[in-house]
Amino acid sequence: MNRRHFLYCSLFSLLGCGRDAVVFRNTQLKEAGFGRRLVLADHHGLLRSLDDFRGKAIVVFFGYTSCPDICPTMLARLASVMTALGADASRVQVLFVSVDPERDSAARLAEFVPWFHPSFLGLRGDAAQTRAAIEEFRVVATRKPVEGEMGYVIDHSAGAYVFGPDGRLRLYAQETASVEDIVADLRALLNGA
Helix, strand or coil, X not given: CCHHHHHHHHHHHHHCCCHHXXXXXXXXXXXXXXXXXXXXXXXXXCEEEHHHHCCCXXXXXXXXXXXXXXXXXXXXXXXXXXXXXXXXXXXXXXXXXXXXXXXXXXXXXXXXXXXXXXXCEEEECCHHHHHHHHHHCCCCEEEEECCCCCCEEEEECCCEEEECCCCCEEEEECCCCCHHHHXXXXXXXXXXX
């Protein structure tokens, strides 16, 4: 291979290193055919959609306020992500979507969700709206009766969906994803990846 040919090949491979060359740490959801629509009331009573947050990275997490372990752990992790992002946290919106419309009133969400971080919003709907959101995001949420005053628990998907500032669903962060991995991916998305 002559020098000129080598330089051309090098140039073309560099030009090919664009948006798709970013190596994300969480699961990529390229061209996802789901998670396109979410319209629910927030804990202030305002109707919210994903479009309301266009220009920000959005993290959507499904859960419920009576969850004994997964939800508080993930919300605490996401609060740590916001702290680690520093000034960039203002460009990220975390949405906690309730899978328990029976118990998770707006008042209960307003007390629970911002406790983890003041910018977090809790979203809720009636039974039909909740089911539609669960189906749109392909979330598993199965109600199981239990002994005691709780009456039931909900086994549910435990990861978070991450949207880029352009409004496209880009990543799925497992419940075991580290703060560092989520922060790295959010910074990449905020920088145009």
